[in-house]
Amino acid sequence: xxxxxxxxxxxxxxxxxxxxxxxxxxxxxxxxxxxxxxxxxxxxxxxxxxxxxxxxxxxxxxxxxxxxxxxxxxxxxxxxxxxxxxxxxxxxxxxxxxxxxxxxxxxxxxxxxxxxxxxxxxxxxxxxxxxxxxxxxxxxxxxxxxxxxxxxxxxxxxxxxxxxxxxxxxxxxxxxxxxxxxxxxxxxxxxxxxxxxxxxxxxxxxxxxxxxxxxxxxxxxxxxxxxxxxxxxxxxxxxxxxxxxxxxxxxxxxxxxxxxxxxxxxxxxxxxxxxxxxxxxxxxxxxxxxxxxxxxxxxxxxxxxxxxxxxxxxxxxxxxxxxxxxxxxxxxxxxxxxxxxxxxxxxxxxxxxxxxxxxxxxxxxxxxxxxxxxxxxxxxxxxxxxxxxxxxxxxxxxxxxxxxxxxxxxxxxxxxxxxxxxxxxxxxxxxxxxxxxxxxxxxxxxxxxxxxxxxxxxxxxxxxxxxxxxxxxxxxxxxxxxxxxxxxxxxxxxxxxxxxxxxxxxxxxxxxxxxxxxxxxxxxxxxxxxxxxxxxxxxxxxxxxxxxxxxxxxxxxxxxxxxxxxxxxxxxxxxxxxxxxxxxxxxxxxxxxxxxxxxxxxxxxxxxxxxxxxxxxxxxxxxxxxxxxxxxxxxxxxxxxxxxxxxxxxxxxxxxx
Amino acid sequence: xxxxxxxxxxxxxxxxxxxxxxxxxxxxxxxxxxxxxxxxxxxxxxxxxxxxxxxxxxxxxxxxxxxxxxxxxxxxxxxx
Numbered sequence: 205x206x207x208x209x210x211x212x213x214x215x216x217x218x219x220x221x222x223x224x225x226x227x228x229x230x231x232x233x234x235x236x237x238x239x240x241x242x243x244x245x246x247x248x249x250x251x252x253x254x255x256x257x258x259x260x261x262x263x264x265x266x267x268x269x270x271x272x273x274x275x276x277x278x279x280x281x282x283x284x285x286x287x288x289x290x291x292x293x294x295x296x297x298x299x300x301x302x303x304x305x306x307x308x309x310x311x312x313x314x315x316x317x318x319x320x321x322x323x324x325x326x327x328x329x330x331x332x333x334x335x336x337x338x339x340x341x342x343x344x345x346x347x348x349x350x351x352x353x354x355x356x357x358x359x360x361x362x363x364x365x366x367x368x369x370x371x372x373x374x375x376x377x378x379x380x381x382x383x384x385x386x387x388x389x390x391x392x393x394x395x396x397x398x399x400x401x402x403x404x405x406x407x408x409x410x411x412x413x414x415x416x417x418x419x420x421x422x423x424x425x426x427x428x429x430x431x432x433x434x435x436x437x438x439x440x441x442x443x444x445x446x447x448x449x450x451x452x453x454x455x456x457x458x459x460x461x462x463x464x465x466x467x468x469x470x471x472x473x474x475x476x477x478x479x480x481x482x483x484x485x486x487x488x489x490x491x492x493x494x495x496x497x498x499x500x501x502x503x504x505x506x507x508x509x510x511x512x513x514x515x516x517x518x519x520x521x522x523x524x525x526x527x528x529x530x531x532x533x534x535x536x537x538x539x540x541x542x543x544x545x546x547x548x549x550x551x552x553x554x555x556x557x558x559x560x561x562x563x564x565x566x567x568x569x570x571x572x573x574x575x576x577x578x579x580x581x582x583x584x585x586x587x588x589x590x591x592x593x594x595x596x597x598x599x600x601x602x603x604x605x606x607x608x609x610x611x612x613x614x615x616x617x618x619x620x621x622x623x624x625x626x627x628x629x630x631x632x633x634x635x636x637x638x639x640x641x642x643x644x645x646x647x648x649x650x651x652x653x654x655x656x657x658x659x660x661x662x663x664x665x666x667x668x669x670x671x672x673x674x675x676x677x678x679x680x681x682x683x684x685x686x687x688x689x690x691x692x693x694x695x696x697x698x699x700x701x702x703x704x705x706x707x708x709x710x711x712x713x714x715x716x717x718x719x720x721x722x723x724x725x726x727x728x729x730x731x732x733x734x735x736x737x738x739x740x741x742x743x744x745x746x747x748x749x750x751x752x753x754x755x756x757x758x759x760x761x762x763x764x765x766x767x768x769x770x771x772x773x774x775x776x777x778x779x780x781x782x783x784x785x786x787x788x789x790x791x792x793x794x795x796x797x798x799x800x801x802x803x804x805x806x807x808x809x810x811x812x813x814x815x816x817x818x819x820x821x822x823x824x825x826x827x828x829x830x831x832x833x834x835x836x837x838x839x840x841x842x843x844x845x846x847x848x849x850x851x852x853x854x855x856x857x858x859x860x861x
Numbered sequence: 862x863x864x865x866x867x868x869x870x871x872x873x874x875x876x877x878x879x880x881x882x883x884x885x886x887x888x889x890x891x892x893x894x895x896x897x898x899x900x901x902x903x904x905x906x907x908x909x910x911x912x913x914x915x916x917x918x919x920x921x922x923x924x925x926x927x928x929x930x931x932x933x934x935x936x937x938x939x940x941x
Contacts, residue, residue, distance in 0.1 A: 540914040655939050658932075715940055758925050761932055765924075768931050831921045834914065 205530075205552050208545060209487050209523040209849075211237075213515065216482040216498070218506035223480050224254065227469050229501040230482075231462070233494060234853025237485040237521040241474040251470030251480060260467055263298055264460040270298075270305050271453045274446040286860060290459045293452070301449060308442050312435065319431045325411055326424040332410070332417040334375030334382045339417060342384065342410040349392050351385040356404035359383075366394045382408070455858040462854045469852065485521050485849070520545040521849035529600070530555035532593035540834055541844025546682050548675050550842065557668065557837070558597065558829050563604035564661070565769040565825035567650070568777065570616035571818055572605035578822075598822070601829075613638055613647025616814055617777025621647050650774050657767050665763025665836070666704060669756075672840030673697050679841050691744025693840075698737030700756060705730025759836045766832075769824050773817060780813030880934035887930025894923030 214236075218226060230236045241250055331354075332339065342350050363370060363385075370391075373384040387395055399405050413420055474481045486494055495508055522542050524534045526549070533551045536558065543549050566572060579599035586592045613620040619630045621638035632638075638646035650657065673693050680689040709727040713719065741749050788806025791797040902916030 540918075654935060658935060758929070762925050762928055764928050764932050764935075768928065827917075827921070830917070831924070834918045835922065 205526055206548055206550075207525070208543060208549055208846075209525045210489070211485045211520055211523075211545070211849075212488040212491055213483075213485055213511040213513070213520075214491075214494075214508060215511055216484075216506060216508050217479065218502065219479050220475070220477075222502050222506050223251075223470060223473075225501045226480075226482070226498070226506050227254075227466050229497055231466050231469075231853050233490075233497060234851050234855070235486050235490050235494060236482070236852045237849050238469075238472045238852050239483045239485070239519070240472045241481075241483065245474075248474040248476050248481065251473040251475040253470060254467040257464065257467035260460055260464045263294060264457070264464055266302050267298055267453060267457055267460060270301050271457065273305055273309060274442065274450070274453070276446060276450045276453045290456060290859065294456055294460070297449070297452060298456070301445070301453075304445060305442070308438055308445075312438050312442075315431050315435050315438070319428055319435070322424050322428045322431070325413070326421055326428070328409065328411045329413065329417050329421050329424065331377040331382055331408055333421070334377035335373050335384050335417075336375070337373060337384060338415060339410060339420065340414040343412075347389050348386050349389050349395075350410075351383075351387075351395070351399060351407075352410055353383065353399075353408045354380045354404070354406040355383055355399075355402060356381055357402055359385075359398065359402060362398055363395070366398065367391050451858075458854075458856065458858045462856075462859075465852075465854060484852075487523065517545050518845055519847060522846040523849035524549050524551060526551045526555075532596040533558065535590055535593040536597070536830065536833065538848070540838060540842070542846040542848050543842070543844055544846040547679055547843060547846070548841065550675070550838070553671070554833055555600075558833060559601040559604045561664075561766055561829035561832055562601035562825045563608040564664075564766050565828065566601075566605040566773060566821050567608035567612045567770055568614045568616065568774070568821075569606050569609035569620065570614075570814075571773075571777075571821050572602045572607075572609050574818055575605065575822060576602035598826075601826075611646055611648055612650055612774075614650075614774060614777070617774060617781045617817075619647070619649075623647055623649055625649060625652060650771060654767070654771070657770075658764060661763045661766040662760060664766065665760045666700070668763070668832070668837055669759055669840060670697065670700060672837045673700065676841030679843075688744070691740055695737045695740035695744060696756070696840075698740065699734050699753065700737075702730040702733030702735075702737060703756070706734065762836055763832065765828050769828050773821050773824065776817045776820070777814065780810060780817065784810040784813070876937050880937045883930045883934040883937065884927065885930075887927045887933075891923045891926045894926070895920055898923070 216226060216230075241248070329339070332352075335352075342352060360372060363372070367387065369388055371386045375382050385395070470480065472482075474483070491510070498506055498508055522545060524537065524543075526534060530552045533554045534549075536554055537543065537549065537551050563572075566575070576599055579595045579602055583592055583595035583599065586595070609615065610620065613623060613632065615633055619632040620634055621632040621636060623630050623632060623638070640646065648657075673696050677689045677693040677697070680692050705726050707730075709724055709730070738750070738753070741753075784806035788798060788802045788809065789795070791802070796803050899920045902912065902920050905912040906916050
């Protein structure tokens with residue numbers, strides 16, 4: 205909590221014969237973050253992959269190609285394959301699969317090509333339906349030239365000017381006029397010119413086939429349907445292969461990935477002709493366990509030792525450590541930047557403030573329950589990864605929103621309790637007046653108490669920013685010492701607190717247009733504190749830092765968005781409700797007063813309006829709550845820039861050892 | 862022509878118009894600022910997804926301007 209897992213730097217050394225058991229042990233333990241060896245020295249060089257590496261990656265490559273072609277998707281099954289039996293099957297099965305799949309695919313491709321060819325021919329034959337000629341009569345003459353094509357105009361008058369020795373057939377095909385013209389070769393040039401000048405002329409090539417066009421077309425369609433049947437049967441054969449082998453493929457993929465990873469591990473080690481050295485990091489609390497495991501697997505011959513040498517803070521791998529409920533919030537931290545080793549890990553703070561801000565913004569029982577339900581659905585659909593974490597964050601925020609919804613007395617924008625608004629009594633859904641808890645009368649109507657809510661949000665802002673500055677003070681003290689911390693963060697705290705004290709006295713006076721009492725100790729004290737802060741700031745960071753002071757004010761005012769987003773969400777809900785209730789469902793206060801049709805329109809408006817507001821209600825509060833963390837809070841203390849802890853190993857899904 | 866005496870009698874309407882202008886104009890300003898930053902952030906993210914956090918941060922910085930407008934509007938409505 206608040207600090208990343210404590211890490212220890214270790215060195216593992218041994219003779220070359222031990223390299224395989226050592227790799228296996230660490231891979232199984234999945235704890236060692238290896239620091240890649242990159243400086244090629246005189247004695248030590250970057251290691252070479254173990255012998256099976258190239259063979260394994262070859263298998264992996266062909267397996268992935270097959271799995272791509274078949275479209276195998278990894279599905280988690282309860283049945284895990286033993287990785288002891290797999291190696292004996294891999295060679296045989298992959299070769300067989302490769303042969304079968306590739307021959308099937310070759311056949312598929314050649315059939316697809318044939319189908320395309322036949323289809324092209326069929327569409328070329330089709331226009332000739334319109335002419336009463338067999339296809340073979342169009343070609344094969346020495347002294348006669350044939351022209352075929354679409355044409356809109358009547359060319360006969362022009363043609364007879366050139367020669368009377370011609371034969372012209374016309375017809376109609378696909379609603380266009382088609383013609384076939386036969387002339388002696390002697391007239392080729394003028395006829396060609398005549399046709400070219402005619403704009404609507406489109407030449408048609410006669411396919412090199414024999415017979416009556418409709419007969420040929422029927423034959424071609426028959427051939428195509430036979431080919432298509434064959435295509436489908438090969439596809440179903442492939443589906444059978446896929447069904448039969450998909451479990452093997454996913455398991456073998458995982459097995460090969462693991463083995464390749466192991467075989468290529470020496471690329472990250474330093475090796476000499478007879479020895480190897482691994483440099484890396486492990487969580488300190490696991491040291492003893494690792495030492496024991498290594499002893500067992502190498503017979504005590506591999507050497508493991510801690511290194512106490514100082515290293516750059518950025519090089520230490522970071523594993524965040526938080527209670528289960530706060531764990532998903534690490535996602536928000538890592539999205540921004542991984543913290544450095546000595547920095548505060550703010551996950552646990554965000555675990556409190558993010559849902560809180562979200563809930564104050566959304567604050568509606570109905571929306572809260574819907575968002576919670578949505579989060580549960582997402583969480584069940586995605587068991588791991590970022591979306592799962594996001595769903596948990598959303599769920600916590602939604603539950604808190606329901607609670608705040610009770611405080612505000614809102615259910616989809618309808619009042620939950622009886623409440624007096626602007627002198628008029630509004631009847632709530634529960635039909636009772638709200639209870640008073642801890643002196644606060646529930647419900648706190650958002651539109652009625654804008655001023656006090658605004659004040660509350662600003663106070664939240666001041667506390668949040670002050671917390672950020674305190675964390676920053678701690679971080680700087682650890683890194684550069686107390687003096688720097690006072691200059692850099694202490695000065696800001698003084699300006700913040702002093703400024704607030706002064707403004708708290710100044711504002712009421714300004715508003716009531718009374719002079720400020722200059723002998724008020726809070727006012728003068730605040731001014732003095734702020735001035736000391738400014739002096740410290742200038743001393744620490746230079747004169748230019750004065751430019752930064754107004755950002756403090758804008759940071760605090762920024763928290764007014766907590767109120768603003770909430771008001772807009774509640775406002776949209778209110779507008780939708782009023783529109784549908786007063787105009788359609790209950791005109792003039794009578795249920796279904798405008799008939800069933802209008803009531804249905806009202807229901808539609810109600811549904812669409814609340815759907816849009818719900819989507820906005822997830823997006824708006826989520827983004828703005830995050831923004832308050834990132835921009836206002838993190839900038840006070842958080843630097844980031846650490847390396848993420850990536851242990852050498854694998855999380856098995858489809859196989860077991 | 863607006864009758865000056867009517868204005869003097871009830872300035873509430875003008876205050877409401879002022880409040881609306883404060884939020885609306887501030888919103889336009891923030892939008893203008895955000896469009897360029899947003900486009901650049903999306904460009905950076907297309908190259909490297911790790912920029913999401915920083916991109917989001919940069920994109921929403923001008924949004925504070927709307928909040929200032931809102932605070933002015935609230936003060937107009939509730940204090941005067």
